[in-house]
């Protein structure tokens with residue numbers, strides 16, 4: 001099992017990029033490929049996003065990426081509220097921000113190129129208020145908005161490579177040449193030992209300024225940022241244990257004073273934590289460590305929480321205990337505890353205008369019903385829940401899952417096809433469609449849906465691979481075959497366009513020869529289809545990591561025709 005986030009490299013914000021599976025042999029790090037022309041310009045927003053997409057493809061497959069719908073919905077609501085407070089942070093590229101949680105007990109958060117912001121589970125749990133969490137997220141948004149990462153990437157390329165650049169490049173290179181990728185990854189790792197990646201003081205102040213502004217506009221208590229950063233700094237002095245966050249975002253007393261000064265000029269805003277915040281913290285405490293010992297520790301934590309503050313903490317503590325019970329397969333106990341959590345929440349609801357907590361509680365109830373084998377109840381409850389919370393995509397996915405578990409495949413497929421028309425950018429719907437078709441033993445349609453899923457995730461080569469399998473399955477209708485053909489043309493064109501954007505040299509290189517950096521580029525889809533076939537692989541292996549055998553002139557995911 002690969003663990004992108006594990007290992008010594010995690011001390012640096014971008015350290016996660018180092019433990020890349022591409023490292024397999026040592027090759028001289030020469031003829032390093034460049035992004036675009038060899039001029040040392042700042043990364044363009046398009047390129048930055050592209051690099052971010054590529055890194056995220058790997059990140060999402062890592063076991064420490066917490067793929068949990070209620071958690072992601074909560075964090076993205078919070079992050080996007082901050083972004084909406086000052087939409088210009090989206091920058092000229094106007095890209096969407098995306099927020100996610102990494103399973104890691106250290107206190108850290110980091111931004112990747114292209115608007116991806118990660119929060120460690122350790123930091124999420126250490127936040128004593130929602131405003132503290134918003135402060136850290138706002139600060140990271142500030143780094144993205146000010147294009148600090150793009151600038152650092154652009155600038156560092158002048159002298160050598162920083163780990164992020166190395167890794168980003170390695171990932172790009174891997175799409176064309178495993179050798180170049182290996183060389184880059186190794187040189188990046190060696191460099192990482194020598195240098196600590198941190199933002200400059202000016203960059204930190206800029207990120208603070210943007211962060212404070214957006215959190216205040218979005219209605220959070222701006223002093224939450226100072227209190228959290230201040231607590232981290234205090235811990236450093238007391239225990240000589242510098243939280244990872246401060247290693248990547250150097251803190252000075254001047255910086256804190258600076259923030260304090262800005263806050264003094266802002267109107268004071270009291271922010272009452274949403275119930276969702278506490279419930280999600282409880283959920284994350286369970287997700288962070290679902291081993292037997294981890295569940296035991298979490299349960300003890302919830303019991304203590306409940307004893308100390310039976311009134312205010314009952315919602316989150318009972319929710320957490322219900323989640324622990326579900327993980328342990330104690331379904332009746334889980335249902336009872338969740339019911340108590342819901343009752344406690346309803347008593348406090350008047351003081352909490354935010355009602356998103358209901359979706360989080362409903363989501364767990366659906367899971368309890370379904371996992372305990374009450375599939376008909378799960379369908380009924382999920383159906384009602386999706387009416388109550390039409391904005392929750394997670395509940396929609398659970399509804400379909402419940403339909404499938406209850407054997408109502410036709411209904412599930414019809415509903416999914418409607419949904420896929422409405423939400424064309426949602427890979428989960430395609431994944432569910434693939435699951436439904438697999439159960440119906442409709443192989444061509446299953447692979448077609450998987451192709452759509454991978455393409456939406458940005459893995460065009462894996463998508464092409466699935467189209468090849470759809471064609472070979474032999475059960476496609478005439479119409480479905482024409483869809484496969486059309487999608488294949490489209491994906492190949494998109495893949496080629498991407499190569500043009502990522503390597504401008506291609507324009508001068510129309511015959512598909514190696515460019516001077518040793519990266520092979522492809523002139524057009526005809527060239528690919530003339531020489532390459534999709535590599536046959538399935539499941540996990542069909543993702544980005546597929547690379548052709550060395551020396552072949554086919555891109556990852558395609559192999560030379562025999």
Ligand SMILES: [Zn+2]
Nearest residue numbers: 199204207249
């Ligand atoms: Zn920072």
